[in-house]
Ligand SMILES: Nc1nc2c(c(=O)[nH]1)N[C@H]1C(S)=C(S)[C@@H](COP(=O)(O)OP(=O)(O)OC[C@H]3O[C@@H](n4cnc5c(N)ncnc54)[C@H](O)[C@@H]3O)O[C@H]1N2
C-alpha cells in the first residue's frame with residue numbers, strides 16, 4: 001500500500017521540474033523558488049526561526065502559580081523551606097520510643113496537621129497518622145499491620161529498625177536548595193513542587209504575544225462555500241493551535257485583498273503590540289499577494305523567503321525593529337501560505353521553533369519512527385506528510401494535498417520525508433501535533 005495521492009504528487013513534481021533548478025539534496029541548500037524567492041532548506045529554515053527567537057531580549061513577569069503553567073522559569077526555583085518541613089510519619093501506625101514492648105499512651109492519636117505532640121518517653125507508643133508530626137524522642141514508626149495491641153501494651157510482629165517509616169525533616173531538600181534551574185518549563189508537576197516548596201507566585205517568561213491576520217477576499221465566515229467563495233478554514237484553526245504552541249493569541253483579524261487591506265497589514269507590521277504577526281495567504285506572486293510588498297515597504301528583514309518544503313513552499317519569516325533604543329520593539333512576521341495544509345506546514349516549520357525560542361523553551365527533542373510503506377518524495381524538497389502513529393510505525397495518510405485538511409485532521413503527527421522519498425521501514429523524523437503528545441500545558 002502506498003497511501004499517497006500519486007496524481008497530485010506527479011503534478012507537484014512536474015511543477016517543481018519546470019519552476020526550479022535542482023539543488024543537491026534540497027535539505028540544506030537554497031534555490032530559486034516561487035516568484036524568484038530564495039528557498040531555504042527545511043532544516044535550515046527551522047534553525048533560522050529558532051535562532052531569530054533566541055536573539056530577542058527576554059521579558060519576565062511574576063504571576064500566580066496557576067498562570068505560570070506552560071511558561072518557562074525566568075529564575076531558579078529555590079526551596080523556600082525544608083521538605084518535609086518537620087519530621088513526619090510515613091505510615092499510619094504507632095510512633096514508639098526505644099525497644100518494645102511499649103506502653104500505649106492514652107488520649108488519642110497524633111494526626112496530620114495537628115499541633116505539636118508531647119515528646120515520647122522511653123518505652124512509650126502513641127497512635128500516629130501518615131503525615132503527622134513525629135513526637136520528639138520517637139525512634140521509629142511501626143505500621144499498624146505490623147504490630148498488635150494487648151491491653152495497654154503494644155507488641156511488634158517483626159524487628160523494629162531505628163528511624164523506620166520516619167521521613168526526616170529536609171529529606172527531599174533544605175531551604176535554599178536549587179530545585180529547578182531557570183529555563184525549566186512549568187508543567188503541572190512543577191506547579192505541584194513549587195506549591196510544596198512554599199511558592200504562591202513564580203517569575204517566568206511571558207508567553208509570546210501573537211496577532212493573526214487572515215488575508216483574502218474569497219473567505220466566508222459561515223455557511224457553505226458557494227460562487228467561488230470558500231470557508232475561512234484558518235481562523236478557527238490557527239488561534240487554538242498557536243495557543244497550544246505556548247503563545248498568547250491577542251487577536252485574529254481578517255483583511256481584504258484591497259488597498260485598505262494592504263494598508264492595515266502595513267500598519268500591523270509597523271505598530272502591532274504583538275511579538276509575532278502571523279499572516280495567512282498572499283505569500284505567492286498573485287496580483288493581490290501583498291505580503292512581500294508590505295514587508296518591503298516596512299523595511300523588514302526577510303530572514304526566510306520560501307522554504308524547500310511541500311506543501312508550504314512560499315512561507316516566509318521577517319523581522320522588523322532592531323531592539324536598539326531607536327527601534328525598541330523587535331517584531332517577527334511569519335507569513336503562512338493560504339492553502340490550509342501549506343499553512344500547517346509553515347506553522348510547524350517556522351512558527352513553532354520561533355515561538356518556542358521566544359518563550360524560552362528548549363527545542364523539542366527530535367525523534368524518528370519507521371514509516372509503513374514506501375513514500376514518494378519530491379525531487380528536491382522535503383515533504384511533510386500527515387501520519388498516524390501506531391505502536392510500531394508511522395502510517396502515512398491520504399488527503400495530504402496543500403489545500404486539504406482531511407489528512408491532518410485525522411493525524412497524530414507529520415512525518416518529514418526527505419527529497420526523493422523513503423522506503424518502507426525507513427526511519428523518518430516525526431513532528432508531533434501539539435495535542436497528540438508532548439504538547440503545551442494550555
Ligand atoms: N505563480 C505561482 N503561483 C503559486 C505558487 C508559485 O510558486 N508560483 N505557489 C503556490 C503555492 S505552493 C501556494 S501554497 C500558494 C500560496 O498562496 P498564497 O499564500 O499567496 O495564498 P492565496 O493565494 O491567498 O491562497 C491560496 C489558496 O488558499 C486558499 N485560502 C487562503 N486563505 C484561506 C483560508 N483562510 N481558509 C481557506 N482557504 C484559504 C485560497 O482560497 C486559495 O485557494 O500559492 C500557489 N501559487
Ligand code: MOO
Pocket residue numbers: 309310311312313314337339342402403
Ligand atoms: O504546495 Mo504550496 O507548497 O504550499 O501548496
